[in-house]
Amino acid sequence: MEKLKSVLGFGGILSAEDIGYIVSHYKSRTLKSGQHFQEFHKICNEIAFIENGIVRVYAADENGNEVTKYFVRENQFFVDLESYYTAKPSADAFQAMVDCETYTISKSVLEKLCEEVPNLFIFIKSLTETALLNKIKDNDFLNFGDAKTKYLEFVRRYPALAQQVPQQYIASYLKITPQSLSRLRKELVKGNNR
Known part of the structure; x- marks a missing residue:
C-alpha cells in the first residue's frame, strides 16, 4: 500500500x-x-x-x-x-x-x-x-519502423515486461506474428554471442 x-x-x-x-x-x-x-x-x-x-x-x-x-x-x-x-x-x-x-x-x-x-x-x-x-x-x-526496430525499442523502454510477459502477447502488442518475434529474438541472441 x-x-x-x-x-x-x-x-x-x-x-x-x-x-x-x-x-x-x-x-x-x-x-x-x-x-x-x-x-x-x-x-x-x-x-x-x-x-x-x-x-x-x-x-x-x-x-x-x-x-x-x-x-x-x-x-x-x-x-x-x-x-x-x-x-x-x-x-x-x-x-x-x-x-x-x-x-x-x-x-x-x-x-x-x-x-x-x-x-x-x-x-x-x-x-x-x-x-x-x-x-x-x-x-x-x-x-514506425520494422519489427526489429519496434522490438528493440520495446525492450529498451520496458526491460521487465520483455522478461516477464509471454512472447505471444508481446508479438500481439507489436503487431507482428509470434514466429517473427521468435526469429528476431534468435537473431539478436546470435548477434550478441559473436
Whole structure:
C-alpha cells in the first residue's frame, strides 16, 4: 500500500491526511497469473492500482483473435474509462500476466470521496491527463519502423515486461506474428554471442 500512497502524493495535490483517508477505502485484491481482473462485456465499476505485477489489456478483432492493446505496470492505475463513464459493457479484458497485488476502489465509493475531499477530483483529472499523454507517447513507437526496430525499442523502454510477459502477447502488442518475434529474438541472441 506504500506505492499507492506514494502515487496519491503525486503533484502535492492531496494532503497526507487526505491520502490516509482515501487509501482506507481501497480493497486488496490478488490476481494469479492468467486470471482476469475484468472479462469482456462486463461493465467496469471500479478502478484498480497495481502495487506489484503486470496486467495485459486486450480486445478481440473481427475474427475473434486476441489483440494486446497495452500493458499496465507496477505503480499504475487502470480502468476501462469508456465502460466506467458510460456504464456500457467493456470491449476490453484485463488479465494478469504474473501474480499481481492490486488495490481497488468502486465507482460509488470514489464518487462519495470526491464530494468529501474536493482535491481528489483535481488529482484524478491531472492523473488521467498524465496517463493519456503517457499512453500516446508509449504507443508512438508502434507506428514506425520494422519489427526489429519496434522490438528493440520495446525492450529498451520496458526491460521487465520483455522478461516477464509471454512472447505471444508481446508479438500481439507489436503487431507482428509470434514466429517473427521468435526469429528476431534468435537473431539478436546470435548477434550478441559473436
